[in-house]
Amino acid sequence: MTMRLATFGAALLATTALTVSAASAETLRWARASEALTLDPHSQNEGPTTTLMHQIYEPLIVRNMEGGLEPGLATSWEPSSSDPNVWVFQIREGVTFHEGQAFDAEDVVFSLNRALSEASDFKELLTGVTEVRAAGDFTVEVVTDGPNPLLPNNLTNIMMLDAGWAAENNTEEVQDYAAGEDTYAARNANGTGPFVLQSRTADVETVMTQNPDYWGIGEFPMDITEIIFTPIQNPATRVAALLTGEVDFIQDVPVQDLERVDGADGIGLATAPQNRVIFFGMNVGDEDLTLDNVEGANPFADVRVRRAMDIAINREAIQQVVMRGQSAPAGVISPPPVNGWTPELDEYPAYDVEAARALMEEAGYGDGFSVQLDCPNDRYINDEAICQAVVGMLAQIGIDVNLSALPRAQHFPLISNFETDFYMLGWGVPTYDAEYIFNFLYHTQTENRGSWNGTRYSNPEMDEMIASLTSNTDLDARNGTIAALFEMAEEEVIYLPVHNQVLNWGISDAWSTVVDADDQVKFKYFELN
């Protein structure tokens, strides 16, 4: 009897020990403030969405956590020897999708064309692409309207889908997120990536497990067997979850809690400057604004008003108080690692309320005006607090700002649908080249460019210069154009830069990783200590 009991106890102990190690050692519980907006990988070119997509889907070329380009689903790529307007990609063989379909050149052709379609949010990355064609089962040729030396840099976030799966589920078209469309691909995922989607309740929990057939097993650490992703918007709750061990990794430690997380046992803090600039955009194009108190005129159309606002923002105070030093005040809509950025461009104007008031007076708004500011409250570090601080600063030059803070799922459509006159936005540059900034943010909103330009700004001369960037092979001349573009942009002040963010990742000591400046975690690189 005692024997039996002892054996039973030992067996029980053994099973418990087993389950514990299996469940806690290799499961990574991940939290961040924001949830992915959709599972359609071409619908929203937006940080948290793309980050989740990178675990399930894969692009042809991957940027690793150090920022270098690595082969993804393409094993090699080079310009065609016969035609300078063609890039040739060799596609990885023997790759299957999570549901078992084989991956081949047809899928690449389908996916790139899908990313080029009008509802796609990634089309700006493929401007100049005129044709994508398969040349054999595992070779793809991408034709551009001129030589495009930087094309491979633009492919790192463009995910590959299975053509057959999309056709079968009637989800070949890209989900139109801003119009509120819902599709099969927005709720289901079938990629080639390191992790397979198991279950997902939006805003609650997303579970992914390791893909046993992943081509990169053996090539990457792949120490994680299961990822449980929970969005936790409230900063205090998020940090408490990390401190109590409820989650292993949070991507955004609130700036007020850095010391506490750093000092906690078993938790490490990893910090790096982020490739992301935070700024305000204004409706400079419309004749009149809807949400202001000025009839028949648009105060933002006057560059003097914009300049006044630019110098009324006390960037250093925001850095010291709101960000607690965790930011770098900015003078240009470009993070420093981007080609085209210079320290001179990034010099921000001195804070000068008197001069700002004088400019307002000169523009005929000495008595000020009122306007609504739309701000996200779950996307950028202390986004709402920054907006509130700016409301106070603008009040000092007579601009009465009515702040409306919304979750980003409601905020971002306001920008793409031209439903806001004054808004906050942040921009990271995955291509590390300024063309990405001009294509999305400064070009007139057209079929294939300017989709995040909520300012209604339209300057044909600038548009022409932007379009020339795509196929300019003379890199010096191209950089000259970029410099000229930045000069025009500085002159026009259609955006008010605030700062570049600093990343603060909090991670359990059980895991090690390098901090990705793009804030794009790729869990296949995580290593168990």
Place this chain on the structure above:
Amino acid sequence: MTDLSDNTVQAGRARSRLAMAWDSDLAYSFRRSPVAMISGLVTALLILSAVFAPLIAPHDPFNPGTLNLMNGFTPPSEANMFTGDSFWLGTDDQGRDVFSTILFGLRISLFVGFAAVALAMVIGITLGLVAGYIGGLTETVIMRVADVQLTFPSILVAMLIFGIAKGITPPEYRDQMAIWVLILAIGLSDWVQFARVVRGATLVEKSKEYVAAARLIGRSPVAIMLRHILPNVLSPVLVIATISLALAIIAEATLSFLGVGAPPTEPSLGTLIRIGQGFLFSGEWWILFFPAMTLLALALSVNLLGDWLRDALNPRLR
């Protein structure tokens, strides 16, 4: 009829009314209960400081133009390291004086509380009177609706109403409307208590002789309900109103804490607690602590007053 223009008569009557009030059972019970006196004092103090907030508060927290961001996170009664300014209860993340913000926040909380209870009372009393007096199908419909509403937690009902109201107000008015929507949401989620009590009391009063007499002389049902029955069912209503006030203040704080109430630029106590909660771990305790204590003092004292009133008006407990 008495000559109303006679001042001496009026003054005499006023004096005697005051004396009567002082000698009444209610006042006697109030004077005998230290809890009631203390909570009455605290409530009166809080209401007065809310009413006179613009005179008392050293800063205007609702005028963003007067804020200096560099004053942010100043600890209570310490000098700010950049500006050298000092604030009695410290400042929040935006450099707002916590003491002034509490005073102004208290205004919003109390205003929403009173207005929501008034709304709930009007709806509840009307429906209760109608249900109790008319009876039949009308009564069944009203009381079943009330029963259904009771099965939802009232905060959920309030959030639902808030969500719908916010959805149908045009965005440019949303912030100005936030307070009124809040009142509507809490008021509509809270009328059931009033309706139930008034209906019960009406059923009792309805069968009394004075109602039968009023009916006999041909008074209209509306007049009977308002002039005869209503004054006799008011004392339980008063008790519920007091307790509801405390609940409404807490409901407002909860909604604002959840981020669906008063906007952050014009914070109520709940909004202040929500803001302060973010800095709980980082040592800036005063942003949360003082508004929370104010809310506690307010809700507790109003609640204790309600408790005392209930006991004082209950003949069986005398």
